[in-house]
Amino acid sequence: MRFSILIGGKAGQGPNILTQLVGEALVNKGYFVFYSRDYESLIRGGHNFNTLTFSDSESYSNDSVIDIIVALDENSVKKHKDKLKKGGIIIEGSGKDNMYFAGRLFKVLCMDFSILEKELKKLRNFDENLKNSRIGYEEETRACIVFKANKGINGRFMNGSSGIAEGAIKSGMEVYYAYPMTPATPVLFELASKKDKGSFKIFELENEISVICAAIGSSAWGMKSMVGTSGGGFDLMTEAMSFAGQAEIPIVCYLASRPGPGTGVATSTGQGDLNMARHCGHGEFFRMIVAGGDPKECEELTSQSFYFSQKYKIPAIVMSDKHLAESFYTIGEEAKITKSEKTMKAGRYNSYEHTETGEATEDTEITKKNFERRMKKAKEIEKEAGKFEQYKIYGKKTSKNLIISYGSTKGAILDSISGKDAKFLQILYIEPFSEKIKDELKKAEKIVLVENSATGMLADLIAEKTGIIIKDKILKYDGRAFFCDELSREIEEKIK
Amino acid sequence: MKAETNLSTGIPNTWCPGCFNFSILAGVKNAIAKEIAEGKKKEDFAIVSGIGCHAKIFDYIHLNGINSLHGRVLPVCLGMKVAKPNLSVIGFSGDGDAYAEGMEHLIHMARFNPDVKYIVHNNQVFALTVGQPTPTTELGYKDKTTPDGVKLMPLNPIKLMLAANAGFVARVYADVKQIEEVLREAFKHKGFAFIEIIQPCIIFHKDEGVKEKMYSLQEQGHDRSNWQEAMKKAEEFDYNNAEKIPSGIFYQKERATFEDIFLRYR
Numbered sequence: 195m196r197f198s199i200l201i202g203g204k205a206g207q208g209p210n211i212l213t214q215l216v217g218e219a220l221v222n223k224g225y226f227v228f229y230s231r232d233y234e235s236l237i238r239g240g241h242n243f244n245t246l247t248f249s250d251s252e253s254y255s256n257d258s259v260i261d262i263i264v265a266l267d268e269n270s271v272k273k274h275k276d277k278l279k280k281g282g283i284i285i286e287g288s289g290k291d292n293m294y295f296a297g298r299l300f301k302v303l304c305m306d307f308s309i310l311e312k313e314l315k316k317l318r319n320f321d322e323n324l325k326n327s328r329i330g331y332e333e334e335t336r337a338c339i340v341f342k343a344n345k346g347i348n349g350r351f352m353n354g355s356s357g358i359a360e361g362a363i364k365s366g367m368e369v370y371y372a373y374p375m376t377p378a379t380p381v382l383f384e385l386a387s388k389k390d391k392g393s394f395k396i397f398e399l400e401n402e403i404s405v406i407c408a409a410i411g412s413s414a415w416g417m418k419s420m421v422g423t424s425g426g427g428f429d430l431m432t433e434a435m436s437f438a439g440q441a442e443i444p445i446v447c448y449l450a451s452r453p454g455p456g457t458g459v460a461t462s463t464g465q466g467d468l469n470m471a472r473h474c475g476h477g478e479f480f481r482m483i484v485a486g487g488d489p490k491e492c493e494e495l496t497s498q499s500f501y502f503s504q505k506y507k508i509p510a511i512v513m514s515d516k517h518l519a520e521s522f523y524t525i526g527e528e529a530k531i532t533k534s535e536k537t538m539k540a541g542r543y544n545s546y547e548h549t550e551t552g553e554a555t556e557d558t559e560i561t562k563k564n565f566e567r568r569m570k571k572a573k574e575i576e577k578e579a580g581k582f583e584q585y586k587i588y589g590k591k592t593s594k595n596l597i598i599s600y601g602s603t604k605g606a607i608l609d610s611i612s613g614k615d616a617k618f619l620q621i622l623y624i625e626p627f628s629e630k631i632k633d634e635l636k637k638a639e640k641i642v643l644v645e646n647s648a649t650g651m652l653a654d655l656i657a658e659k660t661g662i663i664i665k666d667k668i669l670k671y672d673g674r675a676f677f678c679d680e681l682s683r684e685i686e687e688k689i690k
Numbered sequence: 691m692k693a694e695t696n697l698s699t700g701i702p703n704t705w706c707p708g709c710f711n712f713s714i715l716a717g718v719k720n721a722i723a724k725e726i727a728e729g730k731k732k733e734d735f736a737i738v739s740g741i742g743c744h745a746k747i748f749d750y751i752h753l754n755g756i757n758s759l760h761g762r763v764l765p766v767c768l769g770m771k772v773a774k775p776n777l778s779v780i781g782f783s784g785d786g787d788a789y790a791e792g793m794e795h796l797i798h799m800a801r802f803n804p805d806v807k808y809i810v811h812n813n814q815v816f817a818l819t820v821g822q823p824t825p826t827t828e829l830g831y832k833d834k835t836t837p838d839g840v841k842l843m844p845l846n847p848i849k850l851m852l853a854a855n856a857g858f859v860a861r862v863y864a865d866v867k868q869i870e871e872v873l874r875e876a877f878k879h880k881g882f883a884f885i886e887i888i889q890p891c892i893i894f895h896k897d898e899g900v901k902e903k904m905y906s907l908q909e910q911g912h913d914r915s916n917w918q919e920a921m922k923k924a925e926e927f928d929y930n931n932a933e934k935i936p937s938g939i940f941y942q943k944e945r946a947t948f949e950d951i952f953l954r955y956r
Contacts, residue, residue, distance in 0.1 A: 369772055395772065395952065400798040404765040407758065411738075411769020414756055415777070419769070437759050540733065540774075544748070544757040545741075553701050553749040554757065 195250055195341045196678075198257050199299070200274055202243030203266025205236060208292035212264070213244040214522070215296055215313050219305060220246075221351040221524050224343035226253040228605065230521040230675060235376075235460040241269050247678075250344045254488065254523060254605030258677040261338070262302060264295050283336055290330070293323040297330025304337050350525045354518035354602070355380035357489030357529070358422075358448055361496025363392055364531045367446075368417045370396045371405040375424040376461055377516035378450040382422065402427040406434040406445065414443050416538045418500060422448035425467045426457065432474040435509050439479025441543040442568075444503040444510075446496070451515040453673050462673030463516035465601055468651040471511050472625065478565070480572040482510035483624035487604025492518070493529035495622060498582055501534040506575050513624070515646065517675040518602035532582075576626040584623035585631055593617045595689040596638035598664070600624065600652055603644050606676035610685055624655065632660040642666040642688045646675060696732070697722060699752045710864035710889045711743060714811060715750055717869025718780070722753070724870075725778075725877060735778045738766050740787035743818045743891075744811035747782050761791025764799040767806045768948070775949040778877070779805075785812040789825040789845055799882055800854035804948035807876045807883045810847070811864075813891040814929070821894035828930045833894070844929035851884045852921055852941055858883035859920065859941045863904050864890070868937070875939060881947045888935070900935065907938035914942045 199216070203209040213229055220227045229246035245256040259279050265271045265286040278284065285298050293314070300310045307328070314323045352360075358381050362370065372382050385396050399405050402423050409419040423431060428449050438445045449471055453464035471483050482502050486492040492514060499510035542552025547564060549555050588608060589597075595616040597607055607618050619634055621627075635641060635656070643650050643664045648671040653664040668684045670676055697719045705711045722735060737755035739745040740763045748757040758766045763781040770779050788796055788810045799806065814831075816822040821833040825845040832839045851859045858879045862868040864887050876883035888904070890897040913919055920941035927935040 371769075397772070397952070399765065399768075400794050403762065404768075404795055404798070407762040407765035408769035408772065410758075411756065411766040411771075412773040413769070415736075415770050415773035417773040433759060434762070437762075441756065540736065540754045542754055542756075545759050546757060548757075551699070552757075553699060554746075 196247055196253060196257065197249070197340065198260045199246045199262045199264065200243055200260045200277070201246065201264040201266070202241065202270030202274060203292070204239050205233065205242050206238040207266045209242055209244055209266055211317065212292040212296055213246055215317070216299060217246055217522055218351055219300070219309050219313050220248045221349055223305070223309070224345040224347050225249065226251060226344075226347065226349070226524045227351065228254050228256065228521065228523055230256055230517060232674070233461050241273060243270060243274070250341055253609060255609045255676070255678040257679045259679065262299070264299055266292060266295060283338065285334070291326055293326040294330040297327035297332075298334040301331050301334035302336055302338055304340055307331050347524065347526055351522055352489045352525060353380070353520055353522045354486070354489050354492045354514050355520065356384050357486065357492030358496050358512065358514065359384035359388070361493035361529065361531070362420055362446070362500070363388065363394065364493070365497040365500035365534055366418050367420050367500070368394050369409070369412050370394060370420045370422065371399060371409045372396070372422045373398060373402050373405050373427055375427045377452055377519040378422040378424045378427070378448060380519055381448060381450075402430040403434065406431040406447070409445055410434060410438055410441070410443050413445055414441070414538055414543050415540055416536060418504065418536060420446040420448065422450070424450050424452055425454050425470065428467070428470065428474070435481065436475030436477050436479065437545045438509045439475060439477065439481070440545050440547070442507040443543060444507050444538065446499045446503050447509065447511045449511050449513050450519045451513065453671070459673040461516070463602065463646060463675050464671065464673060465515055465603070465646040465651070466648070467513070468624070468647075469654065471513060472655070474511070479568065480508055480575065481625060482508055482575065483513060484510070484622055485513040485601040485624060486518070486622065487601055487620055488518070488523050488525065490525045490527065490529045491622065494531065497531045497534070501532045502575060502579070504534045504537045506571055507537065508571075508575070513601060515602050517646070523605070572626075579623055579626045580628070582623070584621070584626070584628035586620045586622065587617055587634065588620065589617040590615060591617060594637075594639040596635065596641045597644055597685065598635075598641060598652065598656070599644040603646055603676060606678050606681050607644055609678040610682040614685065614689070616685065616689055621652070627655065627659045631656075632662065635660060635662050640666065640689055642668060642685065644668045644676070644681070646670050697752050699750055701749045703746075703750060705743065705746060706893060708892050709743070710813070710892070711747065711811065713864045713866050714809070714869055714887055714889065715747055717866045718747070718809070718873060719751065720866065720870040721873035721877070724874065730778070734776070735780065736770055737780050737782065738763050738770070739782040740784060740792065742784035742787055742816070743813075744782050744784040744787070761787050762795070763787060764792065764795040764806070764808065767808075768799065768802065768804050771804045771806060771949060772953065775953045779807070781806055781808045783808070783810050785810060785814060785824045785826050786816045789847055797850070797854045800851055800856035800884065802948045803857055803881045803945060805881055807873065808885065809873075810884070810886045811889050812847070812886050813889045813895055815891050815895040817891045817894055826929045827895075846924060846928055847886055848924040848940055849921065852917065852924060856884045856941075857881040857943055857945055858939070860884065860939045861886045861888060862937055863888050863901055872939065879942060880944050903932060904935045904937040907936050907940065912938070912940075914939045917941055917943075
């Protein structure tokens with residue numbers, strides 16, 4: 195059973211703190227909680243809202259319809275009342291602060307005040323918050339009949355950004371360079387909050403070009419180095435990705451997408467950067483590309499990127515997007531971290547084609563030999579990647595209906611196919627691409643691509659790697675993630 | 691000289707015969723050799739170059755390092771310092787590298803103040819791409835891409851570096867002794883050192899009497915700790931034309947380095 199709460203207000207009114215507080219309380223009670231953030235590119239005012247879905251069973255997406263609207267301002271009612279289910283509840287009131295609303299919401303959810311009090315202890319201004327929330331709790335008279343939680347879950351509540359940061363820290367990352375850009379910046383926040391306890395440093399430099407070149411300098415001299423950015427910043431980094439490919443210097447790059455082209459929709463979500471990542475940088479060199487579908491996979495794949503990047507001295511890209519980076523998920527299991535050795539030391543490195551001792555060369559034999567050596571290395575990576583989970587299959591294993599996707603769409607797909615005659619193939623390794631995926635595709639009678647983009651770029655990749663052309667595509671390109679209920683109907687339509 | 695041989699890679703040199711880069715190479719090697727003779731090890735040094743004629747210096751000096759990308763010398767240097775704060779890093783750039791493609795890094799590195807020595811081979815022309823004008827080429831200069839001649843006033847990098855708060859700002863001629871001396875001074879300086887070498891290109895941008903116009907700031911008793919005086923001296927040559935061109939250390943003042951502020955020595 196699923197239940198959805200929309201919490202809206204102006205930037206600065208604190209809808210995020212309120213959502214986080216309710217979310218953590220629900221996770222602690224044993225619910226599966228998922229919430230996504232919808233905000234505008236401004237600092238004060240405007241309209242921001244978070245949609246929180248909680249359930250007694252696994253749940254990783256939102257629905258288009260809402261059970262409770264918590265309106266920190268009038269605009270939130272106006273904007274969202276059409277989504278309210280019949281019999282749904284609106285919690286509103288002018289001139290009140292977010293903690294007052296927390297009190298009212300807890301009452302509506304039949305949650306004991308002591309739980310709220312416990313959560314408030316994690317925040318600043320405890321006394322004032324307690325007072326305001328108690329007023330709200332006492333003023334509210336309505337209550338929903340809420341289903342019981344599944345006490346056995348004991349989950350962690352985290353977003354994709356903390357998954358990336360945790361994965362990097364656990365991989366022994368020593369330095370992270372970045373230039374601020376939504377939605378990659380939350381990783382920088384995470385790392386900044388942990389840097390004094392960790393053995394890594396973070397630096398914000400003058401632009402993304404400087405960021406990746408400094409990371410390459412550090413990496414060459416033995417440091418495990420990482421950079422993070424979004425599409426526009428990644429554009430600037432691509433020249434140096436190519437440099438790393440030639441000089442054979444490891445680098446891990448976190449690429450968090452948002453809709454382009456250009457500045458695009460700065461605080462929205464989209465998966466439009468797949469082709470850019472695959473083809474980044476001039477010349478022929480191997481780029482490893484991985485993409486998780488939840489925070490745990492982000493953590494695991496980041497550690498695998500460090501492993502491959504160090505072992506084979508290659509650039510590796512860990513992809514995500516705004517939806518995955520900033521949504522909070524309930525994660526049951528601990529991530530499996532792949533340990534990596536440090537492989538670099540002081541030497542002579544060159545962005546020119548070069549001799550074994552690092553001097554630039556125009557020699558035809560050496561040029562040819564170096565290309566062949568690098569291509570052979572790519573083959574070895576391909577082979578070793580087979581030991582890892584390059585893709586996963588969920589749902590009804592015997593079904594002839596196959597949904598295929600990668601990245602942040604995983605949550606909505608998993609929730610949508612529940613109970614349907616369908617299975618879901620999630621690709622985690624874009625490069626190297628598993629040959630076995632072709633066999634899986636061949637077994638299916640109907641293949642449906644789901645992607646948060648206007649063109650469905652994963653179909654290009656699959657056509658290139660397998661020769662199989664996917665015609666059925668469910669695409670969403672309004673800057674928002676898929677809703678479970680809508681996607682469920684669309685999948686039904688495709689597979690009937 | 692033993693140390694000289696020690697620093698050579700033995701790679702055939704492909705600079706034009708008579709190129710002033712040979713003087714720069716010799717000056718740099720002499721300075722490093724003296725540092726080594728005084729107790730430093732080869733492993734204590736790293737060199738980073740950009741792309742252009744100057745960058746071939748990477749192939750001729752037998753030290754660890756990175757031949758990086760056009761314009762990206764300084765962030766690579768910074769990254770190496772982050773990894774090994776005690777490393778003695780020398781960056782080499784051309785004027786295209788430093789003042790066109792990599793301008794943003796130059797300004798910020800002067801501000802960050804890592805202990806990096808940065809040598810700009812300023813021959814006032816893009817030589818390896820056969821002679822196009824750079825940001826420091828004088829008015830009227832013509833080449834195949836600029837048949838009507840340069841119409842924009844050149845940039846004054848010395849003024850720029852002073853304004854960007856660089857702690858060590860120097861200009862010398864492409865002369866072995868001058869280079870050796872200024873680099874030795876720069877090694878003593880704790881922090882970012884900007885050294886511009888006025889270097890004729892014997893093919894595309896000949897000397898035209900520049901050397902004769904140059905005079906030594908230090909011989910004239912210039913007070914290198916005085917920023918205003920340094921700025922005045924910097925204005926004497928606008929890279930277009932001049933009666934006299936000051937040479938030597940314009941300005942020197944130490945302050946906390948990037949390493950002091952952000953990196954705890956291990």
